[in-house]
Amino acid sequence: MGEKYSKVTLLEAVNLAMKRAMREDDNVIVLGEDVGANGGVFRATLGLREEFGFKRVLDTPLAETMIGGLSVGMAAQGLKPVAEIQFLGFIYAAMEHLVSHAARLRNRTRGRLSCPMVIRSPMGAGIRAPEHHGEAVEAMFAHIPGVRVVIPSSPARAYGLLLAAIDDPDPVIFLEPTRLYRMNPQPLEDHGQRLPLDTCFTLREGSDLTLISWGASVHESLQAAAQLEEHGVSVEVIDVACVSPIDMDTLEASVRKTGRCVIVHEAPRSCAVGAEIATSLYERLWLDLQAPIQRVTAPDIPPPLFRMEQHYLPQVADILQACDDALNYA
Amino acid sequence: MGEKYSKVTLLEAVNLAMKRAMREDDNVIVLGEDVGANGGVFRATLGLREEFGFKRVLDTPLAETMIGGLSVGMAAQGLKPVAEIQFLGFIYAAMEHLVSHAARLRNRTRGRLSCPMVIRSPMGAGIRAPEHHGEAVEAMFAHIPGVRVVIPSSPARAYGLLLAAIDDPDPVIFLEPTRLYRMNPQPLEDHGQRLPLDTCFTLREGSDLTLISWGASVHESLQAAAQLEEHGVSVEVIDVACVSPIDMDTLEASVRKTGRCVIVHEAPRSCAVGAEIATSLYERLWLDLQAPIQRVTAPDIPPPLFRMEQHYLPQVADILQACDDALNYA
């Protein structure tokens, strides 16, 4: 039994998960820019330095390639590094280490070495932040065999999934929607229970249409579902949560039931995770779909500066329009 | 009228295109590792140093981040850099400059500055090369708004598309299938004619099924089509060539006609370009498809060392199997 909190934000849940993991296992260490004295620019690592000291909470020099490479070396030695990339827009310099090393060390050595590391990073737009602070490029990582890509959309899922990610024997890219960091605090018990890294979460059951989403867009999806309910439309809402590998069985079962599907994500449309899910659903449900799958996404443009970001992000109205199209498809 | 050659490989076509572009426009310069005295590790830049000198054919220090960043700065100044990344597996360090700068400089400055650069890189497996020399990660780039991604699969297309890529006012990632570099030489006239960067190429017309591919897999697709022909099946083969943006109109028209479609690519399956094409086809052709679209791809594993690479790459037999599935779908 762990401590019970009545109001925990997603950000605090991330913090609680790291604290617990570090208490449970001395091999868990945290590194990144400003994670120590400052507790992270969002305060996700608040209090870790005080509790676990300089040796386990490491402020790095300013170099993302280095953060990626160091983590690989640490993980190969049996540590469990949890590295923070300050914003997802700054992860690109670490790409070579993620693709060419973290994702491959186990395979390359036939299991002799492995890479149990977690890269945490805030993702997504919607907080009026400066340029490069609003990226949602999970698709790039979801295309890398050998890593897992996890995106929580509630405090409870952030907590349980991050604990599982830290446990996982392979590299996990853990993306935290900044727009949700301080939204909707919820009761949470710090019980240490892990959530599975290979299942979707059905947030709402329904029979007429399946809304599939992940990250911050889950919230607009839930709102859209609530509005449709008022009009007598029963919508199932699923948070994919783990966008690689994807639990297609759960998605398939839902859409088999409803026959209609709308996918909502914040990333630009082309070659995003939505296309993979749609294709896999078509492959599995060719005869059961009642209408083509709709995608509600950002357009294929870089995240605009913040004056335009509300348009860039899928809104409830956009989702409702797509649901309409799916429901009224002749 | 340009010189006529009776036998030109894809590699030589790339070389001819660069030479012509450099003759036509002093702003075109070539840079990269070993592109000068050595003429490139594959010899794509052979003779350029001799003809255009040290100022326009630049051997860089060994640093891909730098190659990406330098190119952005040069391009902003009105040069047209054609940078070589020695193998696609070494491009990751340049990612930040591609995503955050090359793709955005025009947008960021409302058109005041722009980035007319080309990154050329050999891609794909199948030549028994060492680790990291067989990547096919075009999907990562196809997800970046603001760049174009072009993959030629014949000498003529390499020639015409590379010239167009160099002309293009925006950044182009130009990926050359190493497996095709020295395969099937063809007659070519060095006439300087550009090919469009936004259309697919229909290589073979047919009425029963559409085979969609790009890169080296186009060749196995053509072979499969020829074999099916012998069994009385008429297959249309389309080389997508520009995987971002994708000319969906041509693909749609073909599949509307044939009603059946198989997509073949060498990249791992999940979140690859094949998923985007399939989803878009389903969106456009919901009522016209006679069978679910089949994907023939690599599995979601890192490119294996070369003993396994023949299994990793889609083979004619795999394509035939998928065509069978599509044709016999009840």
Next chain:
Amino acid sequence: MPLTIKVPYTRYLAPDGQLQSSLPAWADDPDLLCRLYKQMRLTRLFDQKAIALQRTGRIGTYASTLGQEAIGVVIGELMHGDDVLVPYYRDTAAQLRRGVKMEEILLYWGGDERGCAFVDPAVAQDFPPCVPIATQALHACGVASAFKIRGEHRVAVTTCGDGATSKGDFLEALNVAGAWQLPVVFVVNNNQWAISVPRKLQCAAPTLAQKAAGAGIAGEQVDGNDVFAVYDRLQEALERARRGKGPTLLECMSYRLSDHTTADDASRYRGEDEVKQAWAEEPLKRLQNFLVEHRLWDEQREQDWLAEAQKRVQAAVEAYETSVPQQPGDALDYVYAQWPAAKADQRAMWLERVSRGNGEG
């Protein structure tokens, strides 16, 4: 058998405004000195206004340049019109002096891309502020390569913070600048902090200037709060670069008197004493003391200039706040030279979405 290294350090003006050594000949120019001072004062006024605008929600996050005005103003003063500035995000001082408009800087931090359109032809080729740390150093090398390839006598000047010197981009840039003897000057604004990471945790070397050694280029330190020192050494670096004699790394020792940005709270990680000490060494007061002592400046001129500066800032704020809204299509129209026909459906989707009226415009 240790490696040994010696890095030059230049300072003319002590923190109290007294001369430590006699000034070089170029400094015997009252107009220049007053111009530098006035520009620093104007910059600070604008900077404070920007923070105020952020506090009231009229712009977004802003990175203050408080206490580092000398570096940027001298950069802007010394660069030629056809040189190219490749700045980072804390370069309000240099940008203003180069010709970027105050309202453009506000637009940029206010979330509007037009802030980097730079209407003044004087800055038509300058780069916009760069957010991904240190990447701009390589762009500057690319710009400098273009100058060199075309045989032009122009210089690219790029700036970055102390934290940025740890990132590969910066180090790769020094190396290629040396290998190719590029006409580029790297100005490091060593303000002692990279958000919460102090300079000494960033790097074990006693100076950042010595990173030049590994690239075989010139490197030196100056007191970045002493306009004389910055001017003198930057002038020489620019001339050397312009004459084809190679690049320089100039480490300017300064201090970030502000929070990292308006989104930061520096009191979380640094002590008051340190900041208080730094206020005693800041560049504006230092130069003012010198000018007053040498009767080049007085209270009346100060008041007159403050009034004038105030007016300019106010006019810029008004221009910013009354700027016409962006067109919805703008978000797509500059992604490519021409929006691709293959994505025509996305344009339609976008315009429909905007017309649905989500959020602000």
Next chain:
Amino acid sequence: MPLTIKVPYTRYLAPDGQLQSSLPAWADDPDLLCRLYKQMRLTRLFDQKAIALQRTGRIGTYASTLGQEAIGVVIGELMHGDDVLVPYYRDTAAQLRRGVKMEEILLYWGGDERGCAFVDPAVAQDFPPCVPIATQALHACGVASAFKIRGEHRVAVTTCGDGATSKGDFLEALNVAGAWQLPVVFVVNNNQWAISVPRKLQCAAPTLAQKAAGAGIAGEQVDGNDVFAVYDRLQEALERARRGKGPTLLECMSYRLSDHTTADDASRYRGEDEVKQAWAEEPLKRLQNFLVEHRLWDEQREQDWLAEAQKRVQAAVEAYETSVPQQPGDALDYVYAQWPAAKADQRAMWLERVSRGNGEG
């Protein structure tokens, strides 16, 4: 006001095998010296065999270590059993001495992942050869961080070429090694060429060792073809690291007598004279001359050892050529600790595809 720097350089044995200065005490150990020589000879024999196997299509591309045996052999000799080697792709010499099996090295270059499984427990924690240039330097820092965090007295040793010193990874690694005072030693195998790019085009600095200055760590040069010099300086660097006194960058001056790899033709870009000169300075003959002169070695011992070495190499080739084929499932089974249930269909697809009998297995 130029920055000044001085980098130590160590050499005991001149190219002709004559001593330039008196040897340190540790060198008064005939067994050690003969062991080093024998290992270098064995390495060269194996290296030549590997090239022959490539020429006849029995392995793929191979990167020869011809002429650079002293560096790797000394690394392998001096490292402790529980130290960790984080090598690059031209480290056959160090790997063999550490305990990697010859047949494993052949498997690796022969396109079989089992070549990096390293069955000998002595090398269970060593990294496999690293192909993406300079990335390994950061892995070594991560390994060294683990040692430091756990309070272990172990050292990570990482190697790279001269070209690799231009890449951000290498430079970021030096910096963090200094900032955190990590127990890591960076050995640069400066063989004067990065494929076709000569050392002087790679970097304008007169030495690569001085890149240490920018990171505030120890840096020095040695004659990398002189086992005494490499041994002496590496020993000190390892001890310093082990005692928590910080990292070292050791630049070993050598020469790549071979082509870059078997896929390269060095005659395209470098002159014969240079290579001829380098042959006169190569490490094996140099040490042999010394040993013979000091009556520690003779023709008989040479022949005996050659026969023994030949036998070992031959046995390895046989082991390599008779190794059982990989299982098809191997290609998937190590991607994750457990192949994800969500991708079960892909496993089926893969096994079906392999059973269709495409290509080689």
